[in-house]
Amino acid sequence: xxxxxxxxxxxxxxxxxxxxxxxxxxxxxxxxxxxxxxxxxxxxxxxxxxxxxxxxxxxxxxxxxxxxxxxxxxxxxxxxxxxxxxxxxxxxxxxxxxxxxxxxxxxxxxxxxxxxxxxxxxxxxxxxxxxxxxxxxxxxxxxxxxxxxxxxxxxxxxxxxxxxxxxxxxxxxxxxxxxxxxxxxxxxxxxxxxx
Numbered sequence: 001x002x003x004x005x006x007x008x009x010x011x012x013x014x015x016x017x018x019x020x021x022x023x024x025x026x027x028x029x030x031x032x033x034x035x036x037x038x039x040x041x042x043x044x045x046x047x048x049x050x051x052x053x054x055x056x057x058x059x060x061x062x063x064x065x066x067x068x069x070x071x072x073x074x075x076x077x078x079x080x081x082x083x084x085x086x087x088x089x090x091x092x093x094x095x096x097x098x099x100x101x102x103x104x105x106x107x108x109x110x111x112x113x114x115x116x117x118x119x120x121x122x123x124x125x126x127x128x129x130x131x132x133x134x135x136x137x138x139x140x141x142x143x144x145x146x147x148x149x150x151x152x153x154x155x156x157x158x159x160x161x162x163x164x165x166x167x168x169x170x171x172x173x174x175x176x177x178x179x180x181x182x183x184x185x186x187x188x189x190x191x192x193x194x195x
């Protein structure tokens with residue numbers, strides 16, 4: 001199963017500058033990033049990364065889309081903060097690990113010798129990098145973020161689990177639909193563009 005390593009070797013640095021550097025690097029040089037930045041058992045930076053991505057995306061959506069969160073007891077700011085806390089602190093980690101479990105099951109069928117669940121968690125987390133812009137209420141932008149994230153997921157899966165892009169795409173298909181299609185609302189954006 002997954003493990004948490006207190007003092008891992010390899011993997012990502014910690015802190016805000018390391019998060020920003022990881023975001024830029026995964027967008028610009030994904031193969032190199034996934035080869036060097038994903039380490040066995042080092043989930044902490046990946047989890048922090050996806051939580052920051054979700055925080056930015058949801059805060060942007062709350063600010064730009066009226067009625068995007070429930071208002072409790074006429075307390076708009078408190079309600080936004082509560083919903084943001086739930087999304088970042090509970091929903092994002094749960095969705096991340098559910099997607100990783102799904103991809104791990106798919107990898108069993110397509111990869112004989114693969115990396116562990118922890119590495120899959122990190123790949124999915126870092127693949128969410130483009131979705132910092134998914135909160136902007138422009139359907140085309142949201143779809144572009146999702147497609148780029150799905151492509152990063154396939155590349156990361158291929159690199160980390162040492163399988164071809166075709167098998168990586170098969171293993172990443174369901175998690176990509178779940179994470180980018182539903183969680184980051186690309187499917188809803190696509191239906192909004194239909195006549």
